[in-house]
Amino acid sequence: MSIETLMPKLLKLSVAERLDLIERIWDTLPEAVEPSEVPAWHIELLKERLAEAETNPGEGITWEEFKAKMRARQ
Numbered sequence: 001m002s003i004e005t006l007m008p009k010l011l012k013l014s015v016a017e018r019l020d021l022i023e024r025i026w027d028t029l030p031e032a033v034e035p036s037e038v039p040a041w042h043i044e045l046l047k048e049r050l051a052e053a054e055t056n057p058g059e060g061i062t063w064e065e066f067k068a069k070m071r072a073r074q
Contacts, residue, residue, distance in 0.1 A: 010018065035043075053060070061069075 010021070013021065
């Protein structure tokens with residue numbers, strides 16, 4: 001089944017259902033990918049964010065902390 005076929009059905013899901021689907025899909029991704037599988041703009045963005053994180057250590061929160069905060073808002 002193609003993404004084009006699935007999209008109308010996916011858009012009928014609630015926001016909560018779509019977010020759950022995104023998380024489930026995310027969890028199926030491998031820990032590492034081949035560099036050739038990563039778009040160049042992703043690599044550039046990651047370099048920028050890494051440089052910002054190194055410039056401002058201690059800023060921000062972990063992914064787990066973020067998810068916990070979002071769940072607490074529900």
